[in-house]
Amino acid sequence: MTLLAARGLVAGYGEADILHGVDLSVAAGQVVVVIGPNGAGKSTALKAVAGLVRPRQGSVRYDGQEIAGQPAESMVLRGLAYVPQERNVFPSLGVEENLLMGAFARPGAAREGLARAYALFPDLADKRRDAAGSLSGGQRQMLAVARALMLTPRLLMLDEPTAGLSPRFCTLIFAKVREIAASGIAVLMVEQNARPALAIADRGVVLAMGRNRAEDAGPALLANPEIGRLFLGGAAAAEGEG
Amino acid sequence: MEPLLLYGATLLTLAGIYAALTLGLNLQWGLTGLMNFGALGFVAAGAYTSALLTAPPSAMHVGGFGWPWFLAWPLAALAGALLALPIGAISLRLRTDYLAMATIGIAEIVRLVARNEDWLTGGPLGITGIPRPFESLGQPWGPVAFLLLVGAVVALLYAMAEATARSPFGRTLRAIRDDEEAAKAAGRNPAAFRLQAFMLGAACMGLAGAMLAHFFKFMGPDALDPVTATFLVWVMLIAGGSGSNRGAILGAVAIWAVWAATDWLAAQLPGELATRAAYVRLFMIGLALQLILLYRPQGLLGTGR
Amino acid sequence: MLEVINFYLIPGLVLGSIYALAAAGLSLAYGVLRFANFAHGELMTFGAYAALVAVGLLGISPWAAVPFAIAATIPVILLADRAFFAPLRRAQPAVLLISSFGVALMIRAVVYFVWGPTPQGYARGFTPPLLWEGLRIQPRHLYILAGALAAAFLVHLLLSRSRAGRAMRAMADDPDLARITGVPVDGVIRLTWAVSAALAAVAGVFLAIDTELSPMLGFNVVLAAFAAAILGGIGRPWGAALGGLLLGVAEELSTYPWIGEGPLLEPAYKTGVAFAVLVLVLIFRPQGLFRGMN
Numbered sequence: 001m002t003l004l005a006a007r008g009l010v011a012g013y014g015e016a017d018i019l020h021g022v023d024l025s026v027a028a029g030q031v032v033v034v035i036g037p038n039g040a041g042k043s044t045a046l047k048a049v050a051g052l053v054r055p056r057q058g059s060v061r062y063d064g065q066e067i068a069g070q071p072a073e074s075m076v077l078r079g080l081a082y083v084p085q086e087r088n089v090f091p092s093l094g095v096e097e098n099l100l101m102g103a104f105a106r107p108g109a110a111r112e113g114l115a116r117a118y119a120l121f122p123d124l125a126d127k128r129r130d131a132a133g134s135l136s137g138g139q140r141q142m143l144a145v146a147r148a149l150m151l152t153p154r155l156l157m158l159d160e161p162t163a164g165l166s167p168r169f170c171t172l173i174f175a176k177v178r179e180i181a182a183s184g185i186a187v188l189m190v191e192q193n194a195r196p197a198l199a200i201a202d203r204g205v206v207l208a209m210g211r212n213r214a215e216d217a218g219p220a221l222l223a224n225p226e227i228g229r230l231f232l233g234g235a236a237a238a239e240g241e242g
Numbered sequence: 243m244e245p246l247l248l249y250g251a252t253l254l255t256l257a258g259i260y261a262a263l264t265l266g267l268n269l270q271w272g273l274t275g276l277m278n279f280g281a282l283g284f285v286a287a288g289a290y291t292s293a294l295l296t297a298p299p300s301a302m303h304v305g306g307f308g309w310p311w312f313l314a315w316p317l318a319a320l321a322g323a324l325l326a327l328p329i330g331a332i333s334l335r336l337r338t339d340y341l342a343m344a345t346i347g348i349a350e351i352v353r354l355v356a357r358n359e360d361w362l363t364g365g366p367l368g369i370t371g372i373p374r375p376f377e378s379l380g381q382p383w384g385p386v387a388f389l390l391l392v393g394a395v396v397a398l399l400y401a402m403a404e405a406t407a408r409s410p411f412g413r414t415l416r417a418i419r420d421d422e423e424a425a426k427a428a429g430r431n432p433a434a435f436r437l438q439a440f441m442l443g444a445a446c447m448g449l450a451g452a453m454l455a456h457f458f459k460f461m462g463p464d465a466l467d468p469v470t471a472t473f474l475v476w477v478m479l480i481a482g483g484s485g486s487n488r489g490a491i492l493g494a495v496a497i498w499a500v501w502a503a504t505d506w507l508a509a510q511l512p513g514e515l516a517t518r519a520a521y522v523r524l525f526m527i528g529l530a531l532q533l534i535l536l537y538r539p540q541g542l543l544g545t546g547r
Numbered sequence: 548m549l550e551v552i553n554f555y556l557i558p559g560l561v562l563g564s565i566y567a568l569a570a571a572g573l574s575l576a577y578g579v580l581r582f583a584n585f586a587h588g589e590l591m592t593f594g595a596y597a598a599l600v601a602v603g604l605l606g607i608s609p610w611a612a613v614p615f616a617i618a619a620t621i622p623v624i625l626l627a628d629r630a631f632f633a634p635l636r637r638a639q640p641a642v643l644l645i646s647s648f649g650v651a652l653m654i655r656a657v658v659y660f661v662w663g664p665t666p667q668g669y670a671r672g673f674t675p676p677l678l679w680e681g682l683r684i685q686p687r688h689l690y691i692l693a694g695a696l697a698a699a700f701l702v703h704l705l706l707s708r709s710r711a712g713r714a715m716r717a718m719a720d721d722p723d724l725a726r727i728t729g730v731p732v733d734g735v736i737r738l739t740w741a742v743s744a745a746l747a748a749v750a751g752v753f754l755a756i757d758t759e760l761s762p763m764l765g766f767n768v769v770l771a772a773f774a775a776a777i778l779g780g781i782g783r784p785w786g787a788a789l790g791g792l793l794l795g796v797a798e799e800l801s802t803y804p805w806i807g808e809g810p811l812l813e814p815a816y817k818t819g820v821a822f823a824v825l826v827l828v829l830i831f832r833p834q835g836l837f838r839g840m841n
Contacts, residue, residue, distance in 0.1 A: 076729030090720040093713065101717050105729035107710060277641055333829055338641050339583040340829060343773045347822035350770060358815045473652060476645060518660055525656035531649040532631045535642060
């Protein structure tokens with residue numbers, strides 16, 4: 001059952017369009033990874049769904065409802081949670097305060113959300129009083145994801161969650177993403193770290209120049225020699241790293 | 243006929259002095275993006291400088307030195323620029339709002355000095371007997387000749403401001419205003435350029451102060467107040483259109499005409515009401531600024547900054 | 548020593564706690580709204596005069612009139628925000644700065660129009676100072692210190708313990724992220740203005756109790772409040788409060804004859820101390836005194 005279906009998204013900043021008709025769809029419990037070269041419009045597509053960029057054309061159907069152009073602050077209560085790539089924690093607030101901000105729209109759910117967050121990321125429990133600004137990059141990313149999960153969203157959108165992280169944290173984040181999907185949450189994730197991301201993806205979407213270029217099951221994209229050559233930095237390496 | 247001529251000359255002379263002030267502010271804010279909320283300080287520096295240099299000797303304060311005006315006015319402009327030097331050197335690297343606060347601060351310090359350093363400024367009594375150029379021509383031709391002098395100074399400042407805006411220097415200023423990082427990458431030193439623009443604008447303000455002192459033939463701490471010396475100038479610039487020198491002059495003349503007309507209207511009211519009308523006017527000028535910011539942010543002739 | 552405490556340190560602390568209240572309100576609004584509100588001084592003035600009305604109508608003491616001052620001042624800034632600031636929310640901060648300058652003038656004009664230019668006072672009989680072991684303190688000074696402390700404690704509770712306060716801090720940290728998290732941005736902005744205006748009103752009434760009411764009451768100290776806010780790292784209310792306290796004490800102590808017979812600084816220049824401190828901080832620690840200290 002498709003949870004999110006975006007069709008023909010045209011969007012951009014100021015005068016210039018970045019997306020020239022992009023389609024994205026995610027089903028419950030599925031991990032969809034969006035890859036593509038720099039400037040392909042990956043982040044813009046995510047922002048258009050999250051309500052941070054107003055699509056000029058196209059539709060965003062979520063759970064059977066049209067949500068294109070709805071304000072970003074209304075998305076949380078609909079069950080869409082978005083984690084930006086950078087600046088995704090409140091640095092001067094404590095770890096627990098950051099998590100509580102995630103439950104701001106429904107304070108009644110805060111207690112249960114905290115318990116789940118600390119269960120998913122035990123490292124955060126030890127640092128609950130620390131300022132988020134004092135955390136390492138990987139810990140910040142965990143905190144940002146945990147905050148987005150506070151109200152048990154139905155769709156989690158992650159913009160390059162492993163950017164700038166050490167391999168150890170990348171592996172951890174990808175493992176957690178699978179764990180989150182296993183609980184029934186749909187995950188839509190933009191990644192530069194294409195190979196390991198596709199390896200855990202149910203589906204992969206390749207964007208280039210603001211258009212859909214290819215779409216297939218994650219492993220199938222990894223195995224596709226043309227995709228490997230054009231978007232994964234060489235086909236030969238494809239099998240070796242996987 | 244003669245009273246009307248005199249009234250017109252007074253009105254236009256003050257409009258011209260305001261035009262000089264607004265041109266200075268346009269150099270700072272319109273062209274370079276430097277927020278100066280302390281125009282009063284630079285006006286006072288120029289006014290007192292010219293006053294001391296040209297007034298007859300007095301036992302109440304240093305000087306005066308009895309110089310002719312045409313020697314004193316350039317030094318008044320220099321005084322404005324020199325006051326701008328330290329404040330600019332300190333705060334131009336910083337954010338807009340910090341500069342705004344720093345300039346308010348320097349204006350207040352200048353007022354404190356003017357009020358308290360009797361030996362220099364005559365204290366609360368101020369400096370009297372400042373000669374007005376062409377006074378010997380009598381009424382009404384003396385004031386008219388002074389008006390022409392002010393007009394010539396404004397024309398000169400306008401020509402200089404236009405030349406500045408068109409010069410490579412002016413282009414660099416705009417580039418720094420719009421995108422500091424790009425300007426830095428192009429090898430410019432924004433701080434040095436900003437300081438020069440700030441001092442240039444302050445020099446215009448100093449000169450305007452000198453003209454004001456000679457027009458009043460008096461300068462004291464109560465002759466200048468922040469509302470008319472600073473705030474009104476901002477309204478003029480924003481109404482005319484910051485970034486445009488012609489807009490600055492047009493805004494100065496138009497707003498001054500409104501200000502003077504409402505002053506005249508208020509004066510027609512009986513006693514108590516007349517004082518209150520002045521406050522209504524203050525309110526209206528604040529409201530006018532808001533309406534321009536909301537509905538015509540580019541002003542009459544502005545570049546849309 | 549006692550002389551220094553009685554005639555310089557205590558008045559310095561009193562003045563400083565008034566600065567602290569004003570600066571904390573200014574800093575709070577700056578943190579969330581991202582522009583320096585030049586009308587903050589006029590909000591103080593308006594609050595002080597609103598208390599005068601309550602004192603006159605109800606025959607209560609100015610202390611009891613503080614809630615009335617707060618209640619009267621909050622709508623003023625909410626109205627200004629709605630009419631002038633909100634439509635400019637996406638404009639550059641400089642435009643909002645100019646707009647707030649205009650609002651300051653408008654409030655000042657209203658104060659002049661309604662109450663006139665002549666300084667006034669809340670009717671106050673003579674009260675002897677309290678004496679204890681050589682220390683002497685005016686009762687009103689004691690109340691101002693206690694009131695400022697109470698206000699600071701309430702604001703601290705709001706910011707650190709309440710959900711709304713957390714949202715305010717989150718907005719100050721990152722408005723876009725707060726929006727994504729589902730924070731009702733406009734509501735938080737209104738709350739911020741309300742708290743800022745309330746602090747301004749309290750500071751205004753306290754200042755008027757300690758000195759006298761005049762239409763320039765708030766404007767005369769707003770520069771010091773700005774200096775205190777920058778001193779404390781702008782956008783950080785606690786730093787601002789500490790900065791205000793320091794500044795108040797520095798201002799009073801600067802007139803003590805530390806060297807020789809005469810005062811170190813002529814009292815006429817006392818208000819210049821704030822500016823001097825402002826300049827020094829701008830040169831050496833534009834990020835504020837306390838950043839990186841905790």
